[in-house]
Amino acid sequence: MTINNIKSICFYALFLIIVTNVQSQVHNKKWESITNKEEGSWFASNEAKEIAENVLLYQRNIGGWEKNIQMHKPLSDDEKQELIDLKNSTKGCTTDNGATYQEMIFLSKMYRQVPDERYKKAFLLGLDYILEAQYNNGGWPQYYPLRKGYYTHITYNDDSMVNILKVLEEIKNKTNYFSIKPSEEIIERAKIAFDKGIDCIIKTQYKQHGVLTSWCAQHDENTLAPAKARAYELPSLSGKESAKIVLLLMTLENPSEEIKIAVNSAVKWFEKVQINGLREDRIYNEKGKIINKIMVPDENAKPIWARFMELDDNTPFFCDRDGIKKATLAEIGAERRNGYAWYTNEPKEVFKKYVKWKKKYTVSKDKIETVKKN
Secondary structure (H helix, E strand, C coil), X not given: CCHHHHHHHHHHHHHHHHHHHHHHHHHCCCHHHHHCCCCCHHHHCHHHHHHHHHHHHHCCCCCCECCCCCCCCCCCHHHHHHHHHCCCCCCCCECHHHCCHHHHHHHHHHHHHCCCHHHHHHHHHHHHHHHHHCCCCCCCCCECCCCCCHHHCEECHHHHHHHHHHHHHHHHCCCCCCCCCCCHHHHHHXXXXXXXXHHHHHHHCCEECCEECCCCCEECCCCCCECCCCCCCCCCEECCHHHHHHHHHCCCCCCCHHHXXXXXXXXXXXXXXXXXXXXXXXXXXXXXXEEEEEEEECCCCCXXXXXXXXXXXXXXXXXXXXXXXXXCHHHCCHHHHHCCCCEECCHXXXXXXXXXXXXXXXXXXXXXXXXXXX
16 A cells, blocks of 8 residues: 555545534534524535425424424434424414424525525425414414413513514514525515514513513413413413513614603613522533522622512512422422523613614603503
């Protein structure tokens, strides 16, 4: 064997090691981080194309996807066949936990680099799915077709409805955010659906003793009142989901007086209920898993907000799976204490953008007084 042959073999071996390492880095990531990758040449790579094949396989014929699927993980031939066999099933199709939303974003990024008509078709089918899923009152359920139980509630939880509205906002405004352009008919449908969704948000903002505050993670699809989901997700005011709702409202050009009032009222509520002087510490085991969360007094801690607050007086509360309210995080068991996000700092993003928004948009005092009276 010549020196050149040895060099070639070594080079090829090194190449395989590098490729394998890069692939393992992608496979070890969460699906959300893949869909959030910055647009660019990677989406034209063979690796991205292989992942796109998975995304196409996972999509059901109704247009939606299931949640919590790591779609970038390699599939065996048997697994691929199972997905093909499930194409006509509608079970599990949802917009919860970023499902459908993330897949549409990924397909758009793929199509910009690789104009495969299958990506476009799948994206438009996903768009049709979310348009079909909307209630007449403007809200969206967690699952569509409807699944019995709390899943029928208008779902703000984990930003489900906000994610949908962000898609529709880009579509109706004809921005370049998505590489796939729907027909004018679909764009008009998206505009109508978006406006109805914003109207639903305005109507579901909770009025506490005559004063507008924020939103629950889910609202009854008929009465629009704050509603219960899982045993530990009781009717309440949300310090987390409400933040993304306000951020969405602040993106609207030429907002109505009702939208201005909604934003100003929510910001005042965030200011009122912020928690100061308290820090969340986390203890991990050797595998990097959280084994305990502890709330520690700290005068230098940045403001945080409770995820659940009482409807009548904004008092934070915490629950185990028995649904019994507790006053502190320490009072609930380790499984729920460590396996759920009970505090958030997301409203800080609202404050950052509110300063500029407030300078641009003002609301008349007469309008505010009218809202209080009603």
